[in-house]
Amino acid sequence: MFSNFDFGVIIRALPYLFYEGMTFTLLLTGLAALGGLVFGTAIALMRLSGYKILGRIAGVYVDFMRSLPLVLVIFWFYFLVPYIGQWVTGASRPISVGAFASSLITFIMFEAAYFSEIMRAGIQSISRGQPAAANALGLTYAQTMRYVVLPQAFRNMLPVLITQTIVLFQDTSLVYVLSITDFLGAASKVAQRDGRLVEMYLFAAIVYFTISCIASFGVRRLQARIAIIR
Amino acid sequence: MGTGTYLDMLLSGLVLTLKTAVLAWIIALVFGSLVGVMRTLPSKAAGWFGFCWVEFFRNMPLLVQLFLWFFVLPELLPKAAGLWLKQLPNAPFWTAAIGIGFFMSARVAIQLQAGISSLPRGQKMAATALGLTTMQGYRYILLPMAFRIILPPLTSEFLNTIKNTAVAITIGLIELTGQARSMQEFSFQVFEAFTAATILYLLVNAVVVTAMRFLERWVAIPGYITGK
DSSP: OOTTOOHHHHHHHHHIIIIIIIHHHHHHHHHHHHHHHHHHHHHHHHHTSSOHHHHHHHHHHHHHHHTSOHHHHHHHHHHHHHHHHHHHHTOSSOOOOOHHHHHHHHHHHHHHHHHHHHHHHHHHTSOTHHHHHHHHTTOOHHHIIIIIIHHHHHHHHHHHHHHHHHHHHHHGGGGGGGTOOSHHHHHHHHHHHHTOHHHHHHHHHHHHHHHHHHHHHHHHHHHHHHHHHO | OOOSOHHHHHHHHHHHHHHHHHHHHHHHHHHHHHHHHHHHSSOHHHHHHHHHHHHHHHSSOHHHHHHIIIIIHHHHSOHHHHHHHHTOTTHHHHHHHHHHHHHHHHHHHHHHHHHHHHSOHHHHHHHHHTTOOHHHIIIIIIHHHHHHHTHHHHHHHHHHHHHHGGGGGGGTOOOHHHHHHHHHHHHOOHHHHHHHHHHHHHHHHHHHHHHHHHHHHHHOOTTSTTOO
């Protein structure tokens, strides 16, 4: 069973796996979570703005993104982003976008739909009296959101936001379909080069498992702490 | 392959998507229910097993899990069994259904656990007081209520199962997204291919959501949280 298990393959591949692969994965996860949070909050504010058309547009976007498989969305943006780039920059031909930029845009747009639902729940969890009080104090809508509502919404939703980021961290492995060298992509390239699928995929699984486990353990502790404060 | 129109290709992809999703969903429901119940049992060992099950299947990307089932498992089995597994006809289909099924079972288990623990404690006590065994208590009292409560989240988990079948193109399952991809490669009509697939996914989504809404209304008990 494990008789010809070769740890040497893993050890020799470590620098490649982590410098190339894990850096890409973590950078993509971090930036996509940040971008997704910003856009997601904007979408949530649109939905709660009270303007019918804005709310409609945001709602359709969220429902649309959430009913498509991520793999299909990755393919969509992979082919679409060059054309969007052409349209934005006014170039005469579709511009070439790097693998990283393309997947980053994909994940930001995709995750924005999910983050927006979390932020919407967070904003709605703030009691009505608070924005009313802010309004009575003479704060503008932007100030109310900036100083009163959003900080609390963000804090209340922090465990859920981090959980979603863990899901995002796992989902970034799907850039595999574009043959991009993320952590899993790197593992798979070494696996195929050396014919060592068992070692590399098991190792990749253990690494993903460990990181996600530690992160979700952290979320549970955070949840306990926040629950006491409230 | 190679015969029929592009629409036929896409539709056959859709059928494969649905077949995989339904089989995976059955597996997810069966194992998810068992594990979800185990997590609510008083037994420490059962709770621990349920905890391990959920953490194991939840903390690895689906893609990695599919690779483990598809590439790694046959190598770890005894030679004859591994060979049999590799030569199985339709191996990507079975692997995808089982892999996605187990992956989703962890999510079903969490939902069911939440559903059972949302029931008032008195229900379980009343069942015991009436002389029902634990098994009967779950069968006749707790589970019928819990499943009704978690029907909406289960709907979205079923939709997730359908969407997750697209991940199986990495192990060679040519389902809807895979067919759209090959249509795009044959015809170079990128946007047409993906638009068609997108519309089909939206349609499936709409059908499932509508059907589940009917189911919710059909099983609702008047006077309860989930009823009118």
